[in-house]
Amino acid sequence: MRDERLQTLSVRAIAAFVIVFSAWFVVAERDGLLRLLMWLLNGIGAAPSALETLITYYLTLPAEPLLLSLGIGGLAGGLASYLIWQAATRAGRRVPNRVASAALGVGVGMFGAQIAAAATQHCTYLPEAAFAETLIGVLLTAFMAVAVLLPLWTLILGRRRMDGAESGYFRSRWLGYILIAPTLLSLLIFLYYPSVQMLNLSLVARRFPIRTDRFVCLNNYISLAGDAIYQNSLLTTLFITVVIVLLSMTAALGIAVLASQKVRGAAFYRTLLIFPFALSPVVSAAVFQAMFREGGSGLINFFLDSTVGIQPSWLRDAALARWVVVFAGVWNILGFNIIFYIAGLQNVPRDLQEAAAIDGANRIQRFFRIVFPMLAPYTFFLLVTNVTYSFYGIYGAIDTLTQGGPPLGAAGSLGGATNVLIYKLYQDAFSPGAPIGAAAAQAVLLFLIVAVLTVLQFRTLERNITYGA
Amino acid sequence: MNALTHRPRIGVHLALILICFLMCLPALYALQVATLDIVTAFQAPPQLFPPGEAFGANITTLFERLRFDRLILNTTVVSLVIVIGKTVLALLAGLAFVYFRFTGKVFLFFFVLLTLLMPTEIIMLPLFRLVAELEWAQTSPNLALTIPFLATATGAFLFRQHFSNIPRELADAAQIDGASPLRFLFAVLIPMSWNVIAAHALIQFIASWNQYLWARLILPPDRLDVQLIQIGVRNAGSGPQTDFGLLMAAGIVASLPPLILFLLLQKQFMSGFAITRDK
Numbered sequence: 001m002r003d004e005r006l007q008t009l010s011v012r013a014i015a016a017f018v019i020v021f022s023a024w025f026v027v028a029e030r031d032g033l034l035r036l037l038m039w040l041l042n043g044i045g046a047a048p049s050a051l052e053t054l055i056t057y058y059l060t061l062p063a064e065p066l067l068l069s070l071g072i073g074g075l076a077g078g079l080a081s082y083l084i085w086q087a088a089t090r091a092g093r094r095v096p097n098r099v100a101s102a103a104l105g106v107g108v109g110m111f112g113a114q115i116a117a118a119a120t121q122h123c124t125y126l127p128e129a130a131f132a133e134t135l136i137g138v139l140l141t142a143f144m145a146v147a148v149l150l151p152l153w154t155l156i157l158g159r160r161r162m163d164g165a166e167s168g169y170f171r172s173r174w175l176g177y178i179l180i181a182p183t184l185l186s187l188l189i190f191l192y193y194p195s196v197q198m199l200n201l202s203l204v205a206r207r208f209p210i211r212t213d214r215f216v217c218l219n220n221y222i223s224l225a226g227d228a229i230y231q232n233s234l235l236t237t238l239f240i241t242v243v244i245v246l247l248s249m250t251a252a253l254g255i256a257v258l259a260s261q262k263v264r265g266a267a268f269y270r271t272l273l274i275f276p277f278a279l280s281p282v283v284s285a286a287v288f289q290a291m292f293r294e295g296g297s298g299l300i301n302f303f304l305d306s307t308v309g310i311q312p313s314w315l316r317d318a319a320l321a322r323w324v325v326v327f328a329g330v331w332n333i334l335g336f337n338i339i340f341y342i343a344g345l346q347n348v349p350r351d352l353q354e355a356a357a358i359d360g361a362n363r364i365q366r367f368f369r370i371v372f373p374m375l376a377p378y379t380f381f382l383l384v385t386n387v388t389y390s391f392y393g394i395y396g397a398i399d400t401l402t403q404g405g406p407p408l409g410a411a412g413s414l415g416g417a418t419n420v421l422i423y424k425l426y427q428d429a430f431s432p433g434a435p436i437g438a439a440a441a442q443a444v445l446l447f448l449i450v451a452v453l454t455v456l457q458f459r460t461l462e463r464n465i466t467y468g469a
Numbered sequence: 470m471n472a473l474t475h476r477p478r479i480g481v482h483l484a485l486i487l488i489c490f491l492m493c494l495p496a497l498y499a500l501q502v503a504t505l506d507i508v509t510a511f512q513a514p515p516q517l518f519p520p521g522e523a524f525g526a527n528i529t530t531l532f533e534r535l536r537f538d539r540l541i542l543n544t545t546v547v548s549l550v551i552v553i554g555k556t557v558l559a560l561l562a563g564l565a566f567v568y569f570r571f572t573g574k575v576f577l578f579f580f581v582l583l584t585l586l587m588p589t590e591i592i593m594l595p596l597f598r599l600v601a602e603l604e605w606a607q608t609s610p611n612l613a614l615t616i617p618f619l620a621t622a623t624g625a626f627l628f629r630q631h632f633s634n635i636p637r638e639l640a641d642a643a644q645i646d647g648a649s650p651l652r653f654l655f656a657v658l659i660p661m662s663w664n665v666i667a668a669h670a671l672i673q674f675i676a677s678w679n680q681y682l683w684a685r686l687i688l689p690p691d692r693l694d695v696q697l698i699q700i701g702v703r704n705a706g707s708g709p710q711t712d713f714g715l716l717m718a719a720g721i722v723a724s725l726p727p728l729i730l731f732l733l734l735q736k737q738f739m740s741g742f743a744i745t746r747d748k
Contacts, residue, residue: 032605172569261478283702
């Protein structure tokens with residue numbers, strides 16, 4: 001009983017603290033918060049004029065680009081819609097008839113195409129456009145046409161007869177919206193809106209000292225493709241990511257198996273194995289900077305000197321510097337992986353393993369045939385997290401260790417040895433005379449790379465959870 | 470008789486001890502270097518044992534010259550706001566998605582989930598402009614560091630999964646008793662979710678405490694009164710010759726709060742994730 005009393009008391013104390021602290025913060029920052037409100041209201045007030053600009057744009061658009069974009073969008077949309085209709089009918093779902101589906105596809109496709117086209121001001125359909133731009137333009141239009149179509153189809157296919165007797169729901173209709181409103185508003189203002197701005201920024205260039213932006217269609221992206229420093233940055237990022245992911249995940253799995261054994265003091269061992277994940281990439285990098293110093297005063301060189309008599313210049317050598325970054329990253333994230341693999345291993349049922357053992361399977365066979373497949377959801381979750389860390393989180397580590405790395409190529413013509421995409425992005429964006437458009441294009445490409453990787457992993461994850469349950 | 474034969478436990482112990490030692494080696498080295506002054510730290514061969522005498526001096530420099538006391542305070546306030554904001558918003562979102570039916574719920578759910586693909590590192594350029602437009606960078610840096618990050622798709626997803634695993638009859642019982650949805654949240658759902666709340670709060674706190682890029686972008690480097698701690702660690706290593714003793718001490722001080730929280734909440738943390746992973 002005393003335990004319960006203590007718990008209720010501590011809960012009440014936490015709640016009280018949260019309320020008082022939040023109130024203090026809001027009061028202390030009320031000026032800034034008011035400015036946010038004003039900005040929001042101004043934005044809403046500017047909506048009519050934005051609409052007007054859009055309408056004027058379409059009225060003054062020449063016929064050819066408009067018809068081209070509508071055509072491609074309608075084609076892509078109609079085709080996609082037809083294929084979905086076919087698949088749905090074969091699966092026996094309730095669908096509108098074939099003609100209606102195709103018409104829906106064409107209509108929505110044309111609309112979706114306009115989203116992509118209007119954002120690029122139809123520049124990919126102009127005769128002056130480079131071949132690469134036109135090609136990307138067509139792909140982009142088709143993609144947007146289908147992208148808008150998919151949610152619509154999920155809505156159509158997912159419609160169920162709303163059973164009024166379904167239990168467990170609250171009756172109120174509007175309260176649901178209110179509860180989700182803060183999250184939605186925050187995501188709209190601080191995530192979606194900046195993302196759209198990012199896309200727009202990537203379509204302009206600024207020629208210093210002229211202070212206004214010049215619309216350059218997809219030129220920023222095309223020039224990146226031919227930029228040797230960018231290519232090097234891409235390769236460096238891929239190298240560092242692949243190595244960090246491979247090392248940290250295999251090591252974590254092995255350590256987790258070891259740490260899951262029933263031995264005395266297992267909890268103590270686990271704490272010692274896991275704690276580095278709570279450190280920041282900056283701290284981790286600082287420690288490794290001290291360890292991998294050149295000369296004889298660092299730990300690693302002291303050890304190497306006493307055993308094999310060499311003192312490599314770790315952070316000044318292009319090839320070695322990458323490995324220091326990798327080691328710092330692996331040490332930082334290993335604990336996080338171990339936590340999840342331990343949790344995953346605990347969820348593998350023992351009776352399955354016992355049955356296999358009775359059937360004569362040895363330890364290794366048991367591991368790869370039973371345990372590892374059952375860890376698949378955890379593996380894919382960790383894959384996503386590790387990739388995200390290697391692409392984005394590594395910034396602090398690189399800024400501490402190498403600031404982009406020892407120069408590569410003749411007189412640094414290939415950039416730095418550790419000049420990963422995220423680092424190059426912010427170097428470019430905030431350097432004097434910054435090519436903001438090129439930086440924004442880099443950001444969009446970076447997002448696309450990680451998005452594709454994540455979606456691939458997410459789809460496999462989803463499939464595995466359905467089967468594993 | 471168990472078909473899974475037990476290996477002798479000594480082998481496991483030895484392996485674990487070896488691996489733990491390797492994992493802790495960087496930290497142990499950092500602790501040792503933090504006790505050395507700038508000259509001794511550059512000695513070759515290095516002084517690995519016994520500990521030096523400069524630890525106190527290094528700590529004093531941290532707190533007096535580098536204003537780590539201020540940095541810790543700033544980072545604590547910022548992290549608390551972010552954790553409280555994220556937890557509240559995620560709880561409300563989870564409640565909405567699981568216990569309400571409203572048009573477009575599926576669309577809104579994917580709208581939120583899609584943001585998992587949109588890390589803030591990508592949009593920091595336009596976010597920087599937005600924050601400048603709102604004049605937050607100069608006059609209210611704490612707002613710039615917190616308000617853009619209050620929503621969390623991870624949290625919403627986590628609590629949605631967790632609430633879905635709770636029997637629905639509880640909600641019916643609450644309605645029969647005449648309880649409002651919010652009362653249901655506070656009286657029933659939250660007491661059943663402490664592990665998940667603790668695990669989520671710990672991760673968000675650590676992420677916020679360890680942040681570097683955004684703070685570095687928007688905070689002027691000379692204003693120590695609003696600076697965050699990881700930038701302080703980075704600055705401890707700058708200068709004509711790196712004072713490694715000071716740098717290691719900075720890293721240790723900066724890591725104490727997340728480590729202490731992790732140790733305190735370790736049990737909740739580990740079980741919080743076991744529960745959510747159960748389908």
